[in-house]
Amino acid sequence: MTATAPRTPTKAQLLELVAALGTAQWQDFAAAASRHGLTSVQAKLLAQLKGPVPMRKLATLLVCDASNVTGIVDRLEARGLVRREPDPADRRVKNVVATDEGHETIRRVRAEMQATHSALDALDEEERTTLYGLLERLRPGMEHRG
Amino acid sequence: MTATAPRTPTKAQLLELVAALGTAQWQDFAAAASRHGLTSVQAKLLAQLKGPVPMRKLATLLVCDASNVTGIVDRLEARGLVRREPDPADRRVKNVVATDEGHETIRRVRAEMQATHSALDALDEEERTTLYGLLERLRPGMEHRG
DNA sequence: CATTGATGCTTGAGATCGTCAAGCAACTCG
DNA sequence: CGAGTTGCTTGACGATCTCAAGCATCAATG
Numbered sequence A, B: 001m002t003a004t005a006p007r008t009p010t011k012a013q014l015l016e017l018v019a020a021l022g023t024a025q026w027q028d029f030a031a032a033a034s035r036h037g038l039t040s041v042q043a044k045l046l047a048q049l050k051g052p053v054p055m056r057k058l059a060t061l062l063v064c065d066a067s068n069v070t071g072i073v074d075r076l077e078a079r080g081l082v083r084r085e086p087d088p089a090d091r092r093v094k095n096v097v098a099t100d101e102g103h104e105t106i107r108r109v110r111a112e113m114q115a116t117h118s119a120l121d122a123l124d125e126e127e128r129t130t131l132y133g134l135l136e137r138l139r140p141g142m143e144h145r146g
Numbered sequence C: 001c002a003t004t005g006a007t008g009c010t011t012g013a014g015a016t017c018g019t020c021a022a023g024c025a026a027c028t029c030g
Numbered sequence D: 001c002g003a004g005t006t007g008c009t010t011g012a013c014g015a016t017c018t019c020a021a022g023c024a025t026c027a028a029t030g
Helices: A011-035 A040-047 A055-062 A066-080 A100-111 A114-121 A124-142 B011-035 B040-044 B053-062 B064-080 B100-111 B112-122 B125-143
Strands: A082-086 A094-098 B082-086 B094-098
Touching: A011 A100, A011 A114, A011 B011, A011 B082, A011 B112, A011 B125, A040 A066, A040 A100, A040 A124, A055 A066, A055 A094, A055 B040, A066 A082, A066 B125, A094 A124, A114 B011, A114 B125, A124 B011, A124 B112, A124 B125, B011 B040, B011 B100, B011 B112, B040 B053, B040 B064, B040 B100, B053 B094, B094 B100
Parallel strands: none
Antiparallel strands: A082 A094, B082 B094
8 A cells, every 4th residue: 555545435425426426417417508598407308309209208217297298398399399299009199309409409418518528538548437337337226216 | 458348438428327327316315305305405405504604605506596595495494494593794694504403304315315325335445436536536627617 | 984886685576397186088908 | 888097288386496676784985
């Protein structure tokens, strides 16, 4: 133990740091979205639309009530960023699809997350690989509470 | 160099993973807060109160308008979790202080973040140290946009 | 001391977010 | 067909958030 032996952080410290970074990234996202006239929630919904997604599925992904999704999609649709399309297999279902403008907008929001990008740029390839591996190990425990 | 060489993730993949974990942790926090009748924002404000904090400072910490803090503190105060105290040095300022019940409540919320805790438990000491070090390197870039 | 300007907090208006209860349409199964 | 379930919307209501306006206090200046 000479040069490279940082003390082991307590779980509380680690938790606090993870929380701080999560918050910082969310603020970064919210600010980028805001520059395009979107709220964080609207941008988050838009970010789910790689393809057609039923309203119900969106409620699950955003962890909120289905009735809430109705309003958010209403506003996005009014601005021409998404469309509601009938589902050919089930007439109850409405699939939400991002328009070209919608895709372009969320692409820009992601690109403009400067704080996050520059933070990640501080790591070299090996560090990113290590970080990715560790975060992947955290994921299972985090998401089975959906 | 033989067994341990996972492919380097793209920056986009890493970004997505960080976002997913941040969201998961936030949901975990919100759920724990909700069990104590608190909204996420109320709990987040409560979490800042290690000591007396002026309203203005809270607005800065929560990255929102000061008028917003007024309402949040109003509701916390109505439930006996915080108090407003006059600042002896500046009569314009009101310092917000957590009551004993307030401290106890936020302590429990933190303790009940099961998904987050069990996720961190999946790492051994060395991994936690490594993760902490990497996340600390990310921090500077993330927060100088406050 | 009086004036001017800045700062801290609150209030009110208005939009969004979020839940719950209720309702309608459509699907499923017996 | 009939009963129960599911998907979506609506309406009511509270919480969050911003902006503009207002009041009290502080700080600086003449």
